[in-house]
Amino acid sequence: MLALPLCACSIQHYQSTFSDAAVEVRQFNTLFAIFLIVCAVMYSLVIAFLVGGIVRRRRAGEAYVVETGKHHETNPLMRIGIMVWGATVGMGLIALAIASFFADRSMARAAANEKLSITVTANQWWWDVQYNSADVSKTLRTANEIHLPVGVPVRIILLSNDVIHSFWVPSLAGKQDLIPGRENDISITPTKVGLYRGQCAEYCGTQHANMALVVQVEPYGDFLKWWQDSLKPAMKPTTLLAQAGYQYVTTRECAMCHTIAGTSAGGTVGPDLSHFASARSIAAGTLPMNEANILRWVDDPQSVKPGTKMPKVPLRPAELNAVTAYLETLK
Amino acid sequence: MSRDDPKAVEAENRLLEAERKKLARDGPKLRGAKLEARLEKTWRRPPGFLGWLATVDHKEIGRRYIITALIFLAMGGVLALIMRLQLARPDNNLVGAARYNELFTMHGSTMMFLFAVPVMEGIAIYIIPLMLGTRSTGFPRLNAYSYYMYLFGGLMLWGAFALNIAPDIGWFAYTPLSGPQFSPGKRADIWAQMITFTEVAALAAAVVLVATILKCRAPGMTLARMPLFAWAMLVVAVMIIFAMPSVALCSGMLISDRLVGTQFYNHFEHGDALLWQHLFWFFGHPEVYIIFLPATGFVSVMVETFCRRPVFAYPVVVLALISTGILAFGLWVHHMFATGLPRVGYSFYTAASMTVAIPTGLQIYCWLATMWDGRPRFQVPMLYVVGFIVTFVIGGLSGVIIAAVPLDLELHDTYFIVAHFHYVLIGGAVFPLLGILTYWFPKITGRMMSATFGKIGFWILFVGFQLTFFPMHFAGLLGMPRRVYTYPAGQGLELPNMLSTIGAFAVASAVLLFVINGVVSFFRGAPAPDNPWDASTLEWSVSSPPPVYNFEHIPVVESRTPLWDEKGDLPVATGLRVDDKEMLLTTVVAATPDLREPVAEPSMWPFIASCATGIFFVSSIFSPWAIVFGAIPTALAMAAWFWPSETQRHPEPVIG
Numbered sequence: 001m002l003a004l005p006l007c008a009c010s011i012q013h014y015q016s017t018f019s020d021a022a023v024e025v026r027q028f029n030t031l032f033a034i035f036l037i038v039c040a041v042m043y044s045l046v047i048a049f050l051v052g053g054i055v056r057r058r059r060a061g062e063a064y065v066v067e068t069g070k071h072h073e074t075n076p077l078m079r080i081g082i083m084v085w086g087a088t089v090g091m092g093l094i095a096l097a098i099a100s101f102f103a104d105r106s107m108a109r110a111a112a113n114e115k116l117s118i119t120v121t122a123n124q125w126w127w128d129v130q131y132n133s134a135d136v137s138k139t140l141r142t143a144n145e146i147h148l149p150v151g152v153p154v155r156i157i158l159l160s161n162d163v164i165h166s167f168w169v170p171s172l173a174g175k176q177d178l179i180p181g182r183e184n185d186i187s188i189t190p191t192k193v194g195l196y197r198g199q200c201a202e203y204c205g206t207q208h209a210n211m212a213l214v215v216q217v218e219p220y221g222d223f224l225k226w227w228q229d230s231l232k233p234a235m236k237p238t239t240l241l242a243q244a245g246y247q248y249v250t251t252r253e254c255a256m257c258h259t260i261a262g263t264s265a266g267g268t269v270g271p272d273l274s275h276f277a278s279a280r281s282i283a284a285g286t287l288p289m290n291e292a293n294i295l296r297w298v299d300d301p302q303s304v305k306p307g308t309k310m311p312k313v314p315l316r317p318a319e320l321n322a323v324t325a326y327l328e329t330l331k
Numbered sequence: 332m333s334r335d336d337p338k339a340v341e342a343e344n345r346l347l348e349a350e351r352k353k354l355a356r357d358g359p360k361l362r363g364a365k366l367e368a369r370l371e372k373t374w375r376r377p378p379g380f381l382g383w384l385a386t387v388d389h390k391e392i393g394r395r396y397i398i399t400a401l402i403f404l405a406m407g408g409v410l411a412l413i414m415r416l417q418l419a420r421p422d423n424n425l426v427g428a429a430r431y432n433e434l435f436t437m438h439g440s441t442m443m444f445l446f447a448v449p450v451m452e453g454i455a456i457y458i459i460p461l462m463l464g465t466r467s468t469g470f471p472r473l474n475a476y477s478y479y480m481y482l483f484g485g486l487m488l489w490g491a492f493a494l495n496i497a498p499d500i501g502w503f504a505y506t507p508l509s510g511p512q513f514s515p516g517k518r519a520d521i522w523a524q525m526i527t528f529t530e531v532a533a534l535a536a537a538v539v540l541v542a543t544i545l546k547c548r549a550p551g552m553t554l555a556r557m558p559l560f561a562w563a564m565l566v567v568a569v570m571i572i573f574a575m576p577s578v579a580l581c582s583g584m585l586i587s588d589r590l591v592g593t594q595f596y597n598h599f600e601h602g603d604a605l606l607w608q609h610l611f612w613f614f615g616h617p618e619v620y621i622i623f624l625p626a627t628g629f630v631s632v633m634v635e636t637f638c639r640r641p642v643f644a645y646p647v648v649v650l651a652l653i654s655t656g657i658l659a660f661g662l663w664v665h666h667m668f669a670t671g672l673p674r675v676g677y678s679f680y681t682a683a684s685m686t687v688a689i690p691t692g693l694q695i696y697c698w699l700a701t702m703w704d705g706r707p708r709f710q711v712p713m714l715y716v717v718g719f720i721v722t723f724v725i726g727g728l729s730g731v732i733i734a735a736v737p738l739d740l741e742l743h744d745t746y747f748i749v750a751h752f753h754y755v756l757i758g759g760a761v762f763p764l765l766g767i768l769t770y771w772f773p774k775i776t777g778r779m780m781s782a783t784f785g786k787i788g789f790w791i792l793f794v795g796f797q798l799t800f801f802p803m804h805f806a807g808l809l810g811m812p813r814r815v816y817t818y819p820a821g822q823g824l825e826l827p828n829m830l831s832t833i834g835a836f837a838v839a840s841a842v843l844l845f846v847i848n849g850v851v852s853f854f855r856g857a858p859a860p861d862n863p864w865d866a867s868t869l870e871w872s873v874s875s876p877p878p879v880y881n882f883e884h885i886p887v888v889e890s891r892t893p894l895w896d897e898k899g900d901l902p903v904a905t906g907l908r909v910d911d912k913e914m915l916l917t918t919v920v921a922a923t924p925d926l927r928e929p930v931a932e933p934s935m936w937p938f939i940a941s942c943a944t945g946i947f948f949v950s951s952i953f954s955p956w957a958i959v960f961g962a963i964p965t966a967l968a969m970a971a972w973f974w975p976s977e978t979q980r981h982p983e984p985v986i987g
Contacts, residue, residue, distance in 0.1 A: 174740025
């Protein structure tokens with residue numbers, strides 16, 4: 001049992017509350033420590049009382065209370081004790097409630113001075129991410145990956161297209177539900193550059209376990225550069241094979257659901273694929289991004305992620321290779 | 332014949348008097364073996380299988396309830412083991428996503444609706460009349476109906492699982508995932524109808540218990556002398572009556588959305604997805620206390636007996652039970668802290684959730700003070716009490732942690748929560764349950780359970796439990812959400828999950844040992860005396876197992892611990908009929924004799940009515956017309972059940 005906290009310290013914390021990567025998770029950890037200390041004190045009191053009661057019984061030769069006939073009397077010390085105990089519990093709870101209240105309010109205040117607004121829309125089972133800007137030409141749509149500038153308070157607006165999901169990146173902040181017909185939001189101020197993983201935390205159907213996202217926190221300059229690059233239309237294919245894939249993707253089934261900026265593919269049901277190959281994973285964290293996995297996914301999504309809304313499209317081997325080659329160019 | 336005619340009235344009175352003399356009543360003239368034989372003849376159920384179905388004996392119904400619930404516990408436990416095997420390693424492929432979702436849905440639904448609540452009700456139905464000194468529960472036929480409804484609901488759910496149409500929407504069935512758009516097919520309907528079955532059963536049992544506890548107590552057992560277990564069950568039964576309509580409403584609306592196209596939960600038609608969560612948790616949170624409070628009653632019983640001293644501060648324990656029961660209805664929103672409701676409201680629910688720790692903390696103080704002042708004897712049930720305190724307090728304190736909104740937002744729907752509620756429900760309810768089953772086993776079966784195996788089983792369970800659920804706190808903090816069928820390697824989740832899986836098998840082997848001990852002891856255990864633990868309450872004054880009529884004479888109670896205070900024979904009240912089934916009703920507060928109530932005869936109609944209701948419920952999964960056509964046989968069966976008979980007797984006032 002003692003090995004557990006130790007192992008908790010030695011592993012990579014890219015999806016863990018043992019983190020100091022954002023203002024919100026630090027507040028969580030401070031408050032959590034306060035609660036743990038108070039609870040540990042209360043627990044020790046209970047155990048001490050219990051052990052005391054058990055040890056006292058070893059006094060030799062004393063009769064059971066019933067045999068003395070005094071079993072309906074109460075010990076005056078115990079009567080005082082129950083009042084002290086009640087007061088201790090009450091005061092401990094009041095202290096904890098006040099601590100919780102102030103932590104909650106300070107988190108709410110942080111939400112007021114946002115510098116960046118992102119809309120995340122949950123779908124079964126992937127995340128649609130949109131960077132909002134007053135300048136419409138700078139509005140950016142991507143999927144399953146969020147880039148955040150370090151030190152900048154960001155407000156994430158949370159929507160859902162189907163069932164209830166929950167947005168949770170434990171290393172940065174607590175969770176918030178995405179509910180169809182409602183608009184929620186969550187504020188995050190990342191303080192440390194790094195890569196953080198999150199996943200859906202409300203049961204949302206068959207592939208709830210494979211609905212992950214990645215948050216990349218980076219310096220402000222890098223973030224702006226990434227945004228600029230991502231606004232560019234998708235790369236034109238150069239090799240013959242990729243061009244064949246381009247033909248297929250933009251004119252056949254794929255285009256019904258997916259958008260690729262700068263091409264005729266304009267479907268909005270599935271994730272935007274304009275910079276598909278620059279993401280770290282395929283299908284919301286289901287597979288790592290590489291050529292073999294792209295091929296596996298396009299060939300038969302239902303065997304990789306049973307239940308996913310992407311159907312199996314019967315492709316000939318040549319077509320499959322072409323599509324894979326084209327998707328790989330979408331950096 | 333005119334009423335004014337004094338002669339006629341006199342003649343009538345003489346006739347009545349003669350009739351009355353013909354009746355056989357217990358009393359100084361009729362006692363001992365002769366009385367036992369007559370009572371036996373009056374109270375025994377009709378022979379044969381039909382008699383078995385028709386019985387209204389609370390002991391028989393209680394036993395069936397307990398055994399059925401324990402079978403469901405075993406089946407739910409097997410599902411848990413399969414889930415633990417799947418989660419033992421990251422990226423495991425033992426069960427797929429869809430099957431895993433069915434497993435946790437079935438596990439949660441079975442444990443909450445088919446095991447935890449029914450087993451508490453079953454024990455109460457068996458023991459409460461004995462504890463209160465009466466011959467039957469109130470409404471014994473309703474009691475039988477309740478059991479059959481519960482059984483049919485459980486069979487339907489597990490039948491669906493066997494036919495591969497088990498629900499896969501979680502035991503909480505959040506809309507819109509459970510709605511017609513996202514759960515086509517019949518899986519969600521089966522879950523919702525299982526709720527209908529169990530809520531009808533639970534409501535019926537609750538009415539039976541309230542009536543029994545308030546009106547059937549032995550003379551002299553005022554509310555202030557009532558055993559604490561009866562208080563706990565009274566609070567629980569009232570809570571069931573207030574909580575169940577809420578889940579009936581929301582699951583009814585879900586069925587209606589799915590069956591006839593209403594739009595209660597569809598926001599496109601001005602419904603609301605969150606409406607479900609409010610209604611469900613308004614039931615769901617009290618449900619937790621409906622499971623936990625009977626267990627506190629068990630603990631009070633065992634602490635008193637094994638410390639040989641009445642529980643310290645009886646009024647404090649009673650008030651703690653009542654205030655927990657009331658507070659339970661004021662904190663459902665703490666299940667919804669992540670849904671984005673107004674923050675001001677959240678602060679109130681944080682405060683209310685933390686407040687529950689006060690009555691619970693006071694109850695724990697009272698038990699510990701009893702142990703301090705008495706001299707605990709560490710027989711098997713008492714071990715479970717100590718295990719309960721050590722374990723449950725951890726769950727209670729982690730409950731205080733997640734009552735704080737900023738903490739809950741990280742921990743909600745993670746394995747930290749899974750750890751928390753298993754500490755509360757297994758540590759807080761199953762430990763006392765196994766203790767009390769050991770405790771009442773001799774009364775129910777007439778034989779003692781083996782103490783050696785009991786102790787070994789306890790220690791395996793205790794250690795196995797901590798090994799299973801303590802690491803889950805860390806899994807949650809390390810970012811593992813609930814209800815995922817797999818998790819990626821490299822996040823630090825391998826060790827806690829492997830420990831949990833090993834622990835789960837230890838828990839299962841302890842439960843298996845308990846069952847084997849029970850079965851072997853049932854056939855070969857040492858015969859139990861009337862009062863093997865030297866306890867203080869009335870159920871120990873009758874033989875083990877109790878006779879079908881419970882008490883030869885109705886006992887009269889003069890203190891909270893009658894068997895400890897009466898050194899000779901208990902004082903008794905006499906005058907109940909022995910040639911017909913009759914019980915004594917007393918007043919609600921002071922328990923002075925009030926009426927002699929005829930007890931319902933065994934009848935097939937509760938069974939037939941429950942079959943008709945069952946067909947009605949099951950077929951309404953498939954067609955709305957079933958509500959019309961199913962209601963008719965149900966109504967006919969109920970009408971036959973309640974049809975006044977020619978020889979119907981009425982309650983009569985107590986004479987003298």
